Amino acid sequence: MMADTRLEELGLSGLGEVDELAFSGLAERHRRELHVHCYRMLGSFEDAEDTVQETFLRAWRRRETFEGRSTFRAWLYRIATNACLDLLAKYRPEPATGGEVLWLQPYPDRLLDELPAGDADEPETVAVARETIELAYLVAVQHLAPRPRAVLILRDVLGWPAKDVAELLGDSVNSVNSALQRAHAGMREHLPAERQDWTGGEEDAGTRELVRRYTDASVATDVDGLAALLRDDVRSSMPPTPGLYVGRDMVVNDWVENGFEGMKHLRAVLTSVNRQPAVAFYLWRKPEGAYLPLTIDVLRVTGGAITEIVTFHNDQFPRLGLPERLPADGTE
Structure with missing residues (x-):
């Protein structure tokens, strides 16, 4: 992958010499990492898809402005960041x-696995290695104003120098450094205090066992069994449905009030999104003669207990590569 390509390496004096098909080939090499970048900025998988398309369209229209002083990849990141800021200004000014975050959507791990890999010294590898994609991080980022959000992601995640970020945003280096300080303060306010203790990355045996117990108790609609797996300060939300429940009692009461104990004939499929364990639930539907998608729970595990549950609706199943139905298993 020529992630750090410059014009001279392509044997070109300018992108104006490249036809649309060749330009598309160059840009497509960066699609996944640009999509993840826009996803961090926007918190929405769908909005990130639209913004990457807008990025490629803007890049093609402005191809003659690429003078080769930076890499082609860095040029695309500049366009993508500005496209994100434009979208936020138009649709989410606050x-x-x-x-x-009501617009929060999950990101399937199978797509994160498409991100490039290479030598540790290559810029794109560093960006991937330092990637912050957990849902709690995304939620905290979405609480920042757009420009400090961009500064945080460009400086802390992508490792851009302050002068390059200042040039992109049309600000001074001092202004960028000040914005980064504000962003750090905002992240400290909204990130979980125990973030450094997150499981992260590869799941250990203890986490896998906890997820198994959570799955079994959920399928059995065993509220007491589920409650025993939750930390006292557990958080639960279900975007885009409003409502944030904090604390074991509030979370369990919400389940009970919504009739969870009376729900029968559930099945579950284990998966992972945003580098976190997740459980997709299916409910038996007699008219269809199959188990159909219900919800997916994304779990955060800390110190042997579940500290956060983010539940997404069944419209996310296709994107996550989950089956559209499960056959009868004889227990209906």
């Missing part, structure tokens, strides 16, 4: 509040 950041999230209250600890929840």
